[in-house]
Amino acid sequence: MTGYVIRRILYTIPILFGVSLIIFFLFHWVGGDPVLQMLGKHATPDQVAELRHELGFDQPKWKQYLDYLGQLATFEFGRSYSTRQRISEMILDGIGPSFLLASLGFLITLSLAIIIALVSAYYRGKWIDRAVVLICVAGMSVSALAYILFGQYFLAYKLGWFPISGYEKGFPQNLAYVAMPVIIWVMVGLGWDVRFFRTSILDETYKDYVRTARSKGLSEKKIFLKHILKNSMIPIITYVVIQIPFLILGSFLLESFFSIPGIGSITIDAINNSDFPVLKAMTTLISVLMIFGNLMTDILYTLVDPRVRLQ
């Protein structure tokens, strides 16, 4: 177990290295000349030279890469180009609202989806099951943007149940502002999750150990909640991790639509302002979070599925 975990942690080193190379390649090579993007068409040569110097673009490429690795190690990415704020401060400010929105949305969707999928699989083939599947497929087919616009217009503007947008720090009031984004998050994700979980659960129901449990005389409820649920957690955990990148894109949209000052909003503002240092820092931050999330899942695996430890 410990050996596996250590090996798994060591495996993140080449991945981190690869990520740093790709991000460097994206921002220092592929992305064109960010200085011209940032200053616009009417910049004087002096301004261009000055900004190049400030961002380190006048250095040789290998030096730039080493500088970037230094930034990555210390998580100190300099200052935003448009607001002159320190980027590490911006991240610290933004991570709270982002985390609140993402964790609430994620956990509510996950638990609701598992419950609905269990009920649906329990009544497999009956009308409840068919209705659930149909509603899920229909729900998946609506664009996330349509959910956002509809929610904002009807629930917030027409009915006045929620604030239309904005954010306030501090415990109970921040919940009011993230409530509707969380509901939309659940709406968007629920169909996918229920459908996948239902299939994973149904896959298990035809296995031999279920037949054994049934022939032992266990009640159907016990079989579902104790035997099938535990075994179907393995594909569910994998699926949940694959979803993480989509969660990030989703929270980008939700944060910017509802003016929640999180990582997503900061990134979208940076896109609009061509704020190069912030974009690079946010890409790095999210990638590191992804790698960390993958690591956590693999370790979680060993707890759920002992077979993994032996490999």
Add this chain to the structure above:
Amino acid sequence: MSESKSLWKDAFERMIRQRIVLVSMAMIVLYLLLGLFVGLGLIGGSWDQAIGEGYQSPSFDSIRHWMGTDIFGRSVLLKMIHGIQTALIVGGIASLISVFIGLTLGAIAGYFGRWVDDLVVWFYTTFSSIPAIMFLIAITFVLEKGLVTVCIAIGLTSWVGLCRVIRGEVLKHKNREYVQAARAIGASHRSRIFRHILPNIFHQVIINFSLMFQSAIKSEVILSYLGLGVQGRPSWGLMIDDSKLVLGRGIWWELTAATLAMFLLVLALNIFSDALRDALDPKLKSS
């Protein structure tokens, strides 16, 4: 070959037996035909002509007024129909690019194993750690914004899932007896991969293609919202984006038209891919 043909025929027969699948197939064909006819200029005419004042609500004056008009007085119905073409192009080309990359890398990794496999796995693990949206931004910085860029950007960022699946399948198949038999009669690596293994795992490619198709259509909408999408031609994403500011004034028809058009296509594609998976996946057939 007659054996493998009967798999497809069997799958087709299974699918058309369900009424809902038949309806969704008809819907997909309808969209394809509409897209084709619009592309050939047979129907729809020109979408960018004003047919009345801006933001007229839907009326039955003429077919063009059924869905009202947009800010410049252009027919929303025509924009919606022309949007089909954009959606089909984005879905088709992006999925082709992504299938090409995913299939090639996955097959090479699974077949050759060892350091090739390690390299590919390292590459896609690294690649999928970086949020796709950042690649999209970088690609739109380099290439000019527009339809082609959207297709390339979505295609280049959506291959990891298929690559994983194909790698796993090839890994399973490469030591099977039929592949060893092919090796015994002197088949080259290429022939073993493409002529022997690939036909046996091709159903995975088709299932993934139809899933990718609809997710590409949905991604296009989100890209358009971020201002990185299609430019200068009607797209459902732009229509939804345009309507976000005027919704508060009660102008609901442009949002509804685009959402509905997209909903029906994506729903039909979803039902179709589900049925396809059920019909082609031998593991599901038995249960």
